[in-house]
Amino acid sequence: MDDSSDSTATPLRATVWTTTQLDQLATEKRVVEIYEILNGVSPRTRSLMLELWKERHLEYLMDGLMRLSPSHQVLDANRPWLCYWILHSITLLGGNIGSDVEDRIINFLSRCQDKNGGYCGGPGQLPHLATTYAAVNTLLTLGSEKAFSSINRDTLYGFLLKRKDPSGSYRMHDGGEMDVRACYTVLSVASCLNLLDEKLVDNVGNYILSCQTYEGGIAGEPGSEAHGGYTFCGLAAMILIDEVNKLDLPRLIDWVAFRQGVECGFQGRTNKLVDGCYSFWQGGIFAFIQKIIPIVDQQSESLYATKSAKDINLCSNKHEGQLSNIGMTFISKQTDCDPLFQSIALQQYIILCSQVLEGGFKDKPGKSRDYYHSCYCLSGLSVCQYSWVKDIGCLPLPNAVLGPFSNLLESTHPLHNIVLNKYFKAYEFFSRSSLQH
Numbered sequence: 106m107d108d109s110s111d112s113t114a115t116p117l118r119a120t121v122w123t124t125t126q127l128d129q130l131a132t133e134k135r136v137v138e139i140y141e142i143l144n145g146v147s148p149r150t151r152s153l154m155l156e157l158w159k160e161r162h163l164e165y166l167m168d169g170l171m172r173l174s175p176s177h178q179v180l181d182a183n184r185p186w187l188c189y190w191i192l193h194s195i196t197l198l199g200g201n202i203g204s205d206v207e208d209r210i211i212n213f214l215s216r217c218q219d220k221n222g223g224y225c226g227g228p229g230q231l232p233h234l235a236t237t238y239a240a241v242n243t244l245l246t247l248g249s250e251k252a253f254s255s256i257n258r259d260t261l262y263g264f265l266l267k268r269k270d271p272s273g274s275y276r277m278h279d280g281g282e283m284d285v286r287a288c289y290t291v292l293s294v295a296s297c298l299n300l301l302d303e304k305l306v307d308n309v310g311n312y313i314l315s316c317q318t319y320e321g322g323i324a325g326e327p328g329s330e331a332h333g334g335y336t337f338c339g340l341a342a343m344i345l346i347d348e349v350n351k352l353d354l355p356r357l358i359d360w361v362a363f364r365q366g367v368e369c370g371f372q373g374r375t376n377k378l379v380d381g382c383y384s385f386w387q388g389g390i391f392a393f394i395q396k397i398i399p400i401v402d403q404q405s406e407s408l409y410a411t412k413s414a415k416d417i418n419l420c421s422n423k424h425e426g427q428l429s430n431i432g433m434t435f436i437s438k439q440t441d442c443d444p445l446f447q448s449i450a451l452q453q454y455i456i457l458c459s460q461v462l463e464g465g466f467k468d469k470p471g472k473s474r475d476y477y478h479s480c481y482c483l484s485g486l487s488v489c490q491y492s493w494v495k496d497i498g499c500l501p502l503p504n505a506v507l508g509p510f511s512n513l514l515e516s517t518h519p520l521h522n523i524v525l526n527k528y529f530k531a532y533e534f535f536s537r538s539s540l541q542h
């Protein structure tokens with residue numbers, strides 16, 4: 106690539122060059138060539154090519170939030186999800202929605218709250234675990250006492266318990282499908298709201314264990330194929346109930362490490378195409394692994410030394426009725442291992458192949474932007490940027506952040522995918538609430 110015109114290049118010219126040529130190459134799946142071009146340009150052009158267009162993303166996201174009014178019935182059963190994907194993305198970018206929009210979201214989600222507990226996809230619909238997770242994560246991300254107290258914890262606890270199957274697993278809704286995603290959404294919501302107890306935990310770990318496949322990843326249900334979305338859910342759920350030592354972790358790591366492709370992004374399962382959203386589903390798994398490496402080490406040793414890793418626990422307080430502390434204990438732990446994936450390479454995929462310069466993110470070149478991919482590309486980018494940080498609250502070093510340091514996002518709690526400072530605020534608030542059942 107001739108970079109001789111660089112001295113006169115304006116940000117706009119660099120942008121045009123990026124959208125046209127790079128996007129064309131990427132659409133033709135010549136992603137490796139894009140990276141070669143990147144290596145051949147001057148630091149200034151490189152920095153422009155690698156910029157995260159925060160203002161444009163915020164514009165696209167705010168526009169989406171405004172379209173969520175009752176008169177816009179798009180994706181009607183998904184509106185709590187849209188609230189979460191958009192609000193979480195805005196929060197990662199350091200944006201602010203203002204108190205009027207905040208009130209409107211609280212009112213809307215209150216109308217989605219079922220009188221018998223849980224949140225529906227829209228007012229008057231069926232309460233569902235997925236939209237309950239989305240609604241609760243939205244309200245915790247809003248971060249105000251008004252948002253927190255709009256959640257009826259008593260009926261919500263009843264709703265979660267009613268989803269439990271005698272096998273220990275959970276069903277997404279009344280009479281609905283039973284899978285690892287349902288287990289994760291119950292445990293994540295219950296943990297954040299200080300509702301997690303032995304009844305909810307009972308036998309769910311054995312169900313998740315039965316979903317770990319011969320490849321090492323976790324499937325949605327026993328006998329299915331290992332998949333990044335379900336592996337994220339299964340591993341997070343096992344951490345939240347402090348039973349992660351039951352999984353075969355070396356095999357799981359082996360599986361996930363091979364999911365990062367030559368394009369530098371992650372695929373969800375063997376022999377499928379890479380996709381920006383797996384930056385979080387698979388990238389988040391590495392954030393978990395970094396915190397549980399002593400258990401992994403113990404298991405690896407036991408492969409050779411017949412030592413059992415079954416007795417090692419992540420937190421010592423589980424049996425004192427302190428299950429809801431696990432998310433906090435986990436995130437507060439020092440990270441004593443470097444990331445086990447190519448963090449800079451993944452940032453390269455997100456910025457060059459998933460970022461849409463008009464705002465938003467997409468699965469891959471050739472696809473259109475959407476709010477789901479915007480949320481999980483940004484969440485994955487945040488995981489990458491903080492992947493070398495050892496202590497909670499510390500900022501990454503500039504060389505851990507690809508592109509200009511202004512690309513830095515807020516950090517997210519990987520177990521719940523809630524921006525960390527919002528999680529702390531919610532944790533503090535709900536620690537004051539007791540279990541009233």
Ligand SMILES: CC(C)=CCC/C(C)=C/CC/C(C)=C/COP(=O)(O)OP(=O)(O)O
Binds near residue numbers: 335374378380
């Ligand atoms: C919290 C929560 C609800 C988590 C959901 C986790 C998640 C993303 C699960 C993935 C579901 C799945 C099998 C997608 C495959 O789609 P595909 O066949 O279109 O994609 P692929 O080719 O990439 O596998």
Ligand SMILES: [Zn+2]
Binds near residue numbers: 380381478
């Ligand atoms: Zn995707």
